[in-house]
Amino acid sequence: MTIINFSREKIFKDVEFRSIKQQIFRYSPLTSQLLGEQITPLVKAFLPFAHEEKLSFNWTLPMHFLRWFAQHKEWPLTQEMIQEWMVASLIRWSLTGFDHVRARVLFVATPRLPFQAIGLKKGQEVSDSDKIVVLKLANSYAAHQDRYATGDEVNAWEGLIWKPLPH
């Protein structure tokens, strides 16, 4: 075995950064297309905020990126972008089945889209793919902060207990 003369640490820093970028943008194709080459500087600008807020970088990361992005009024924020980042968080959640072994539904809501919650329903059969669903929220349920709710039953629309989105 010979010793390699280059810095693997530098390579891995790069790979880690690309992983964070993927976590935010992999499931948001329209937004990625719209932001194009701005994505890398945007993620770099987001990271100090993420560390200051002590974000856990779990499934909620795209939603927190949305919250940070929305603070910058100079950048365009469309309904499609909001929905895509919400869905990106849902998809990331669905990939961590052992963190919520009984949950079959997750909803997220944000003040950026106060009268809509977007949810992911897990399949009921082995060959069923997950489904994205949109829930209209009445005025009294409008989102005043980023929040989420899980359910054990696929059709548990009612009685969802909303909680603030964790960091």
Next chain:
Amino acid sequence: MRIGINLVSPPSVPVVTELLNKGAADFCEIVLDNFIHLPPSKVKEALPKVPISLHIVASRFLEKTSQELIDMATMVRKWIEVCEPIYISEHLQRFTTNEGKYFPLTQELDYDIHDDATKQRIIEWQELLTMPLHFENNASMTHKTHSQANFYQHLLPATGSKLLFDITNAYIADYNQVEALSAWQPLYETANHFHVAGLRFDVTKQLAFDTHDGPLDDNNWKLLTDFLPLFNKSENTLVIEWDAYVHKETWQQDLLRLRKLLGSL
């Protein structure tokens, strides 16, 4: 030796079912993370009479509370009872820092530390599951993880767990100049369950990556030609893993080639 294919997620069900029905593979290794919310009877309905093994990718069992472990085990035990798996396999990795922040990429353990907490947690998880676990070796990429085989050699007998020897992962660690494949010899000689999968190379960076997104390459076939005479026993299994960009015909060709290779031994 029984040949297996892995079922990663619902979209792969039609391909996996067809390959099993055609007899291209003998059993199915289910990535439980993506099916754990379902009653296990649903899998038995979809794959009747197919022998099953269970593979866990990200339970994070080293990082969870005892209550969370009990909740996970309650669900997994249902699968064990219904599926009577050939084996159940797991990963030894860290997903979060001590403060609960997720690493951008999963981390291997510090193999120079042989701590009792890890051993006790493995024993606790196995007792809850009522089955010994087969831990898969990682595709090491950094020099910090140069002593994985030695770590496993101490850990497995101390915990009553076993090795799931991923031939490709050991090759990747060797290619990446982290740990020689030969370091695993005392362990793979007594292993019963094996993986092999597609990989990719970044020639500029002199790195190999475990990708599971393509067919077996020449390196894999050379490894199989070298190792199968040793591994080919009736009680043993080998899964050809394919997770992303699954291509049915190519997977079938690999399975057929593997069966021919086994038949020629």
